Amino acid sequence: MVATTAPSLTEEILRLKKERNAVILAHNYQDKAIQEIADFVGDSLGLAYKAKETEADVIVFCGVHFMAETAKIVNPGKIVVLPDANAGCSLEQSCPGPQLEAFLKANAAKNYYVIAYINCSGHVKALSDCICTSGNADKIVEAAPKDRPILFVPDQNLGSWVMERTGRKMDLWKGACYVHVEFTRDSIQQIKDEYPDAKVVAHPECTYAVRILADEVCSTEKMVGYCRNSPASTFIIVTESGMLHRLEREVPGKKFIPGPTGHCACADCRYMKLNTLQKLHDCLRDLTPRVEMDEELRKRAEKPILRMLELSR
Incomplete structure (x- = not known):
């Protein structure tokens, strides 16, 4: 009798995704394993577009609650789930x-x-x-x-x-x-002194004291293009640590150093990191936790989102 190998967690997720006709959206701050299994990895704007355009029946949003809620606002007829209902946002x-x-x-x-x-x-x-x-x-x-x-x-x-x-x-x-206010002027100056040839790329959620030390201040999506097009080979990335995986995957051959905070070597969002592959599997299997909204509130919230999408094209 030939022994059979149990399917891996990744294989089970892919099977369930097909079975549910689901799309997996992941924010840049998600763990490496989730980014690699997602259909699309991006920032808030890119994910909003993908959520609006998808033809899937189920949207699995690997991010935090407001992101999944935004997907529900623009897709009232679809099932929207997120791996951990406690993934909030400060x-x-x-x-x-x-x-x-x-x-x-x-x-x-x-x-x-x-x-x-x-x-x-x-x-x-x-x-x-x-x-x-x-x-x-x-x-x-x-x-x-x-x-x-x-x-x-x-x-x-x-x-x-x-x-x-x-x-x-x-x-x-x-x-x-x-997360972003934990980066300090002293912590970023120290890493700049350690890598004097590196370009500092910071997210605008950082404080002014940190932003003025940066060579470029931009969204996570624009970080990819900046690092790809820059002649520099080393970058200090001043945002949540998950962004480094995306940069390493899409801009090979360059070195990315996590910007240190005032008390640790890199910055992790405790909410973003609540999502795991196991929770992703379980929410696909059970179609919970679901995002539900009062319809009148949803309609009012949809108008300014659609206005943003129209102005951003």
Whole structure:
């Protein structure tokens, strides 16, 4: 009798994906194993496009909750699942929907044009005029009405970077990504001194003190193109550690060094790292945890997302 080998976890995931007619979307900050099994790996803007365009019946979103919720907003008829329901986001948490709603009511006379970074809840999106990502924030802000003041939520660091680039004054919500604010001026200067020929590439969610040390400040997607096209051979990457795998895979032959934080050699998002291959397998098998939304809220949240996608083309 010939012994048979049990299918690997990866093989089971691929089988279930086919059986469910599912697509696996993964953010750049996911672990290497998840990135390598995904159908598409990208930043928030790229993933939003893929979620809108997919013909799959099931969207498996390997990222954090607001990303899966965004996919559900633009795909109400599809099943959207994420491997771990507890994969949240400190930026989303920094701007609760009820708090923003109360602020807008209290300041109704200002007639704010609200631009929300995509790292926010569906409730916040529903209160917004347009959504942006780090990859298109300049364009979204420049397209905003000139006769209305802008309220930018929830990331004050991204907002201040956009103000520097566009010259457009905005009121900034006091929110931040807990991962990116852990990079410090001293920690980045120290690694720069250690690798004087390396180019420093930082995400705009970093603080101003870190951004001014960078050779390039850009979204994770634009990091790929910058590193590919630069004549430099070594780069210090100042963002969540998962990005290094994508860079190593798509820009071979160059060296990528994780930017150290004030207390460790690299930066891991505890929420992004909650997702695992086993959880990915289980959510495909069980089609849970599912993202569900109130339809009226979903419709309101969809409008500013579609506005963003149209302006970004």
